[in-house]
Amino acid sequence: MHKPLLCLMSMLFLLACGITSTTEEAEAPEGFTGAAGEVKIITLDPGHFHAALVQKSMYEQVDSNVYVYAPEGPDAQDHLNRVGNYNERAESPTSWNEVVYQGSDFQQKMIREKKGNVVVISGNNEAKTEYIHASVEAGLNVLADKPMVITPEDFSLLEESFKIADENGVLLYDIMTERHEITTMLQKALSQIPSVFGELEKGTPENPAITKESVHHFFKYVSGNVLKRPPWFFDSKQQGEGLVDISTHLVDLIQWECFPEEVISYPGDIEMISAKRWPTPLTEEQFKTVTHLEQIPDNIPVEDGKVLPYSNGEMIYRIKGVCAKISVIWNYQAPEGTGDTHFSIMRGTKADLVIRQGEAENYQPVLYIEAVEADSDLEKTLPAALSNIIGKSYPGVTFEKMEAGKWRVQIPEKYKVGHEAHFAQVTEKYLGYLIDGKLPDWEVPNMLAKYYTTTQALRMAREE
Incomplete structure (x- = not known):
């Protein structure tokens, strides 16, 4: 057989087998x-309303078909509702098409079918860490609601x-909405101006350099409706517990505000005090x-006729030598x-930056600058x-003098988008990271440091 004909037949055989004959290394998938x-969302076992809030807006980069895998039960139906x-609202309706599979093998089927490339996980936290692990192991990107671990x-x-996730080239990221709250953003920005803030104090356990307090309520309204909580929420x-749930946001903000773009190592940079x-x-x-249940399910702990979720917690710790509460x-x-209300104070050598949300503020977050x-x-x-600084990044922001040594930061309404809108902002940022093919260098180590902090706090509290 002539050599050219032999080469042609060999090439046809290799192509039929799905193999290239080039000696060069095959190009990596785009x-x-x-x-x-190009982004196709999979929603895995949605049980928390945050899963739906990711879809309160449409994104050009995201396909309108969303693949939902969940067990039989009310959680998935509440999510779909x-x-x-959002699809049926009068103003700016969305156009999502939810493709739903419900069955006991929902997780296995999701991994087997791989109909999407980004898994959104927001629901029962007991299984969340395992869901995350299985998803990244299958080569899927993950956008997870907090907490990633409890x-x-x-x-x-x-x-x-x-x-x-790193080995498989996929991005694992958690939804830190509070970084997009305008008073927090301005608190961080002002703390980076030495002529205003000075330097961050080190603080003590009795008088920490930074304190963040959050008050939440089980009965609340979301998207204009009374929020229905799943029974397992209690x-x-x-x-x-509270130490590993809501506190995730507060630990994240302390890292993000006090040490912007710095890597936090653990256990070295973290010392739990109490x-x-x-x-x-x-x-x-x-x-x-x-x-909305007629009775308390048998699997929900009850003591003396009352449900007793350990939803409250307090921790004091040092991070890179700075005392935080x-x-x-x-x-x-x-x-x-x-x-819901939020209180936060960052103590500087020249000024304290304080966010209050009490009666004097009409229960809306307000940022104050208070001279030391x-x-x-x-x-x-x-x-x-x-x-020179704030005005360029946040046009329209001004300062109103309240009394000697105290100013109120005046924030235009355009910046006050609300908690629910922050989910779209986080999602947009994550979509940008997918295009970049990576997260900022400090994000992964700091996510791990954050969850090390919350879980160590729970460990200590359990031992008390």
């Missing part, structure tokens, strides 16, 4: 480019998940109201006209900071 519809409401025992599985073993936990007692009637409180319902010394020169330095 990554994300930002093209319309929320997304359906027990010290599962922290090593999260560490392994990040390692596998079981600390499934939802996670931690405690306590429950929020709920009556049977209160439980029924927020779950975090407190999370859950009440049943906020007083009329109020809602009575004879402070802030009167002179603030105008320059406003025009």
